[in-house]
Amino acid sequence: MSLHPAVAAVRLGVRRSLADLPPGATVVVACSGGADSLALLAATVFEAGKGGWHVVGATVDHGLQEGSDERAARVVAQMAELGAAETFSARVRVEGGGLGPEAAAREARYAVLDEIAQRVGAGAVLLGHTRDDQAETVLLGLTRGSGGRSLAGMRRAFDRYRRPLLDVARADTVTACEVEGIVFWSDPHNDDPRFTRSRIRTRVLPLLEDELGPGVAETLARTADQLRVDMEHLDDLADDLLLAAARPDGLDLDVLEPAPTAVRRRVLRLAALAAGSPAAELFHDHVLAMDALVTGWRGQKWIDLPGHLRLVRAERLLAFRRSE
Numbered sequence: 001m002s003l004h005p006a007v008a009a010v011r012l013g014v015r016r017s018l019a020d021l022p023p024g025a026t027v028v029v030a031c032s033g034g035a036d037s038l039a040l041l042a043a044t045v046f047e048a049g050k051g052g053w054h055v056v057g058a059t060v061d062h063g064l065q066e067g068s069d070e071r072a073a074r075v076v077a078q079m080a081e082l083g084a085a086e087t088f089s090a091r092v093r094v095e096g097g098g099l100g101p102e103a104a105a106r107e108a109r110y111a112v113l114d115e116i117a118q119r120v121g122a123g124a125v126l127l128g129h130t131r132d133d134q135a136e137t138v139l140l141g142l143t144r145g146s147g148g149r150s151l152a153g154m155r156r157a158f159d160r161y162r163r164p165l166l167d168v169a170r171a172d173t174v175t176a177c178e179v180e181g182i183v184f185w186s187d188p189h190n191d192d193p194r195f196t197r198s199r200i201r202t203r204v205l206p207l208l209e210d211e212l213g214p215g216v217a218e219t220l221a222r223t224a225d226q227l228r229v230d231m232e233h234l235d236d237l238a239d240d241l242l243l244a245a246a247r248p249d250g251l252d253l254d255v256l257e258p259a260p261t262a263v264r265r266r267v268l269r270l271a272a273l274a275a276g277s278p279a280a281e282l283f284h285d286h287v288l289a290m291d292a293l294v295t296g297w298r299g300q301k302w303i304d305l306p307g308h309l310r311l312v313r314a315e316r317l318l319a320f321r322r323s324e
Contacts, residue, residue: 006175009168010043017157017164018044018124023052025123029084030113031059033075033185036128038082039173040165042180044126045083057084058116060109061091071185082182088116117160129154129163132170135217136200138224147284152231153224166221238266250319256294265291268318272305275320281306293318 018027029044031037041057048055057079061072072089079087090112117125134153141150156163165173177184192198208216241263245255251271256264268290272282282305289303293313302312302321310323 004175004179006172007043007179009172010039010165010176011046013164013166013168014040014043014047014126017126017162018047018051018053021051021053021123024054025051026054026056026120028056028058028113028117028120028122028125029079030109030125030127031057031075031079032128032187033059033071033078034128034187035174035177035182035184036130036133036165036170038078038182038184039176039180040126040128041079041084042082042176042182043164054086055084056086056088056116056120056122057082058088058090058113060112061089075185078182086120090116113161122160125161127161127163128165128173130165130168130170130173131221132201132205132217134166134224135205135220136197138220139200139204140197148227148231151224152227153221155228169217234262234266237263238270242267242270247317250314250317253294253313253316253318256318261291264294268294271318271320272309272311275307275309277305277307277309290318 021027027044027048029037029041031041041055044053045055047053057076059072059075059079061068069091072091076087076089113125116122137153138151141147141153144150154163154166156166174184176182189195190198191202193202205217237260241255241259245251245267251267256267259267265287269282269287272286272290273279277286286303286305290305290311293300293303293311297313300313302310304310304323305320308323310321312319312321
């Protein structure tokens with residue numbers, strides 16, 4: 001019997017993503033119990049048989065819904081049934097800290113996954129984001145006016161993390177689970193209209209598909225891939241410029257002033273983050289104000305930034321100071 005195309009698509013994504021891992025490497029698969037992550041785990045276990053990898057399943061209970069502890073226990077059992085050599089489960093407390101609930105939960109989840117990956121010596125940690133998730137991320141960035149960085153969507157890989165399913169439709173992960181007899185959980189938050197991403201998923205993207213024709217999600221994801229290359233190149237240029245402009249007492253204006261605007265503004269943002277300004281509170285308006293100290297200076301001595309910081313212009317230097 002031939003392999004179902006949905007199962008083949010998920011396995012191909014995993015195979016391509018892990019092609020560089022040597023035999024014996026440990027792979028952690030983050031698993032929520034949904035179709036995406038369970039299909040990912042099943043495919044990783046299958047591919048591990050050929051690649052010689054050690055597969056570890058990990059689930060994180062955010063404690064945000066009633067019965068989440070029981071659901072986490074079921075996911076652990078499922079991960080073992082699907083062939084994970086080891087399983088981990090952790091419960092976290094999601095605290096805002098100035099972040100929204102989704103961002104706070106993501107931060108807590110990554111902290112746990114980092115700890116597990118370090119404990120088992122993982123060569124890669126796999127996340128189950130699909131092409132549809134990428135399309136939703138691009139639309140969110142577009143509606144928020146977040147610039148090229150957000151429109152470039154989620155990265156295929158960063159640090160030890162990898163997203164093997166960014167070329168796979170969410171519907172294929174559902175079908176793959178059904179074909180393989182895997183029972184998955186559907187998170188009610190995914191259809192809750194209180195959340196912007198849920199409205200994009202259940203209303204906006206289907207409307208675009210109806211009005212513009214099929215393939216909108218694929219086109220948005222392809223756009224993200226194209227923009228990602230540009231963003232990474234600009235980020236590399238910014239890293240080089242930051243090194244060139246850095247002085248013991250601040251940033252050298254003689255280096256910053258002639259730099260291209262796109263690169264100079266990235267440098268200023270990077271420098272502010274390094275000085276302690278919180279990423280969640282550092283907005284484009286702050287970057288524009290910092291840039292005005294370089295290119296539109298009319299005697300102003302400083303600007304205030306999130307994180308009790310002040311960017312001061314003195315002589316031919318920009319320096320970050322703690323504000324009171």
